[in-house]
Amino acid sequence: MNNHTQSNIKTGDKTEAPRKRIAIVTGASGGIGRVFVRELAKETIDEIWAVGRNSQRLSALQNEAGVKVVPVCKDLTDHAALLSFSDLLKEQAPRVLWLVNNAGIARMAPSREFSAPEITQATDLNCKAPAVLISLCIPYMEKGSYILNVSSAAAFQPVPYLNLYAAAKAFARSYSRALHAELRPCGITVTAVCPGWVDTDLLSRERNGRIVRFPGLVIPERVVAKALKDAKRGRDMSVCSLYVKCQHLTAKLLPQRLTMRLWLHGIRSYL
Numbered sequence: 298m299n300n301h302t303q304s305n306i307k308t309g310d311k312t313e314a315p316r317k318r319i320a321i322v323t324g325a326s327g328g329i330g331r332v333f334v335r336e337l338a339k340e341t342i343d344e345i346w347a348v349g350r351n352s353q354r355l356s357a358l359q360n361e362a363g364v365k366v367v368p369v370c371k372d373l374t375d376h377a378a379l380l381s382f383s384d385l386l387k388e389q390a391p392r393v394l395w396l397v398n399n400a401g402i403a404r405m406a407p408s409r410e411f412s413a414p415e416i417t418q419a420t421d422l423n424c425k426a427p428a429v430l431i432s433l434c435i436p437y438m439e440k441g442s443y444i445l446n447v448s449s450a451a452a453f454q455p456v457p458y459l460n461l462y463a464a465a466k467a468f469a470r471s472y473s474r475a476l477h478a479e480l481r482p483c484g485i486t487v488t489a490v491c492p493g494w495v496d497t498d499l500l501s502r503e504r505n506g507r508i509v510r511f512p513g514l515v516i517p518e519r520v521v522a523k524a525l526k527d528a529k530r531g532r533d534m535s536v537c538s539l540y541v542k543c544q545h546l547t548a549k550l551l552p553q554r555l556t557m558r559l560w561l562h563g564i565r566s567y568l
């Protein structure tokens with residue numbers, strides 16, 4: 298944990314410049330991440346490191362959200378690129394006030410259709426990257442810092458045809474809640490954000506010639522507003538709609554065999 302709780306570091310006679318207060322948002326070029334950047338730009342911070350692969354989208358976000366936004370173009374499934382955050386943090390020695398692990402990918406398909414590289418890429422992005430970024434950032438965090446890990450309502454139970462994604466999101470949720478308990482004495486809040494369907498490019502609108510319906514669909518702004526509110530209240534989990542609250546309760550009360558059967562019934566026309 299960072300001992301430098303003051304914003305100035307004194308070395309001998311010299312007083313160095315105040316350390317920058319920053320937020321890091323991964324998946325900043327996508328639907329939910331973009332909204333996190335826009336909202337965090339309103340907080341008292343100096344820079345937002347907006348992470349993604351699509352440099353054009355990140356630059357557009359910078360033009361829109363202001364100079365605070367610093368595009369950081371990296372593929373988080375590339376091990377060297379992921380570890381390069383360590384150098385960036387060492388160079389700049391910022392105070393990391395917010396870390397939002399939001400980048401993620403999902404594909405709904407029978408498990409036999411997933412290749413080994415695809416499985417590796419999905420688990421690297423959805424599980425490994427957030428855990429590594431957290432470990433790199435914690436030394437730069439302080440009392441009052443926040444970590445948000447974007448999980449999903451898919452974390453509440455096993456989800457056939459979204460096996461890999463749901464299991465990865467269960468990892469994110471479990472990891473976050475355990476970390477919250479560990480870091481609470483240091484004043485760092487860790488929140489697992491568990492949205493249901495959100496209106497972003499992640500969702501495939503058409504499947505096997507049929508328009509897909511997404512019950513309880515919400516806009517990203519709603520997910521982000523609730524996530525930031527819940528984090529500030531010190532909550533370890535954020536669920537933004539009544540629909541997802543009911544899903545959460547159902548997953549707690551019903552046997553998983555039954556919730557899986559209900560899910561399979563709901564998606565039968567798309568298989």
Ligand SMILES: NC(=O)c1ccc[n+]([C@@H]2O[C@H](COP(=O)([O-])OP(=O)(O)OC[C@H]3O[C@@H](n4cnc5c(N)ncnc54)[C@H](OP(=O)(O)O)[C@@H]3O)[C@@H](O)[C@H]2O)c1
Pocket residue numbers: 323324325326327328329330348349350351352354371372373374399400401402403422447448449450491492493494495496497498499500
């Ligand atoms: N939409 C939903 O219904 C829903 C529901 C529950 C949870 N979630 C979760 O919400 C998070 C955000 O998803 P979204 O709905 O906003 O999806 P999205 O619009 O597709 O955004 C995904 C983001 O992830 C980034 N990304 C993908 N692969 C990457 C890689 N290899 N390295 C770095 N960044 C990468 C993308 O940026 P680049 O392409 O620029 O790299 C993009 O910014 C995800 O974790 C998702 O699982 C979404």
